[in-house]
Amino acid sequence: MAEGQHKELAGGYSKTQRAVETCVLVVFAGVEVYLLSGLIGPLMPAHVVVLPVAMLLGYLGADFLSGMVHWFCDTWGSISWPLVGQTVLRTFREHHFDSKAITRHDFVETNGSNAAIGMVPMLCTLPLTPQESLWSWGAVLCGCTMSFFILMTSQIHKWAHSDEPPRPVAFLQRWNLILSPRHHDKHHTAPFTRNYCITAGWLNPVAEYFRVFPRLERLITLTTGVEPRKDPLSDQLIAELLRRLPPKAPLDATEVSASVEASAAVPQPRHP
Ligand SMILES: [Zn+2]
Ligand SMILES: [Zn+2]
Numbered sequence: 001m002a003e004g005q006h007k008e009l010a011g012g013y014s015k016t017q018r019a020v021e022t023c024v025l026v027v028f029a030g031v032e033v034y035l036l037s038g039l040i041g042p043l044m045p046a047h048v049v050v051l052p053v054a055m056l057l058g059y060l061g062a063d064f065l066s067g068m069v070h071w072f073c074d075t076w077g078s079i080s081w082p083l084v085g086q087t088v089l090r091t092f093r094e095h096h097f098d099s100k101a102i103t104r105h106d107f108v109e110t111n112g113s114n115a116a117i118g119m120v121p122m123l124c125t126l127p128l129t130p131q132e133s134l135w136s137w138g139a140v141l142c143g144c145t146m147s148f149f150i151l152m153t154s155q156i157h158k159w160a161h162s163d164e165p166p167r168p169v170a171f172l173q174r175w176n177l178i179l180s181p182r183h184h185d186k187h188h189t190a191p192f193t194r195n196y197c198i199t200a201g202w203l204n205p206v207a208e209y210f211r212v213f214p215r216l217e218r219l220i221t222l223t224t225g226v227e228p229r230k231d232p233l234s235d236q237l238i239a240e241l242l243r244r245l246p247p248k249a250p251l252d253a254t255e256v257s258a259s260v261e262a263s264a265a266v267p268q269p270r271h272p
Helices: 002-010 015-037 045-075 084-097 107-124 134-161 167-174 181-188 204-209 212-224 232-244 253-262
Strands: none
Touching (some): 015 107, 015 134, 045 084, 045 107, 045 134, 045 212, 084 107, 134 167, 134 181, 204 212
């Protein structure tokens, strides 16, 4: 059952979805290049100040959005939902079922679904004329940076799970300039509800300090009555996982993980 379930999760990526995502990626690149080319012109000293600020805000915006989307997709909904169930939630469910699967995805499968949502910030700046004012120049740069890093979020996440990321990437990870494996490990450690931001990970301590996600979950449960992490599919996966554990398996979470890994190719447990 779990094997079939795994196939259902991993096999949900259809040829049609790949074709659509390839088109979206091409359009994304076109819009990004078009907008960035509009920024090229005579640089004034003020541009030099605005440039890092706009890029930093864009990067943080992508990190923030990665946290919100990741939290939502891990916490609410089911892959049986129409459209987003198979195209979006499926990848998040698969990831907690088999965290290395992402490393086996090619460029389109890894980044395609992010391209559509990633286009939103730069499309918002489309009506602005960058040369008109410093403000509009900064806004376009900020939108383009945010879009670029939303697109790159899954790639950065994939690198955080890769055993041997490219050298420049490993350098960026070591200096925490992008999501590092060590930082992201906390997300894959019980209770699996921390460090949702997966672009830079810089906003995770802030979210943790203000208990942003637990508070949002309480608010949603209070207003809708829906409990977080109640996807029947994940319950089935955990039931199957427990069934496969050897008799008298330890009940301590860490020991269970070790026991699962040792008991030949049983997939990782996803969220409780
Ligand atoms: Zn997750
Ligand atoms: Zn991960």
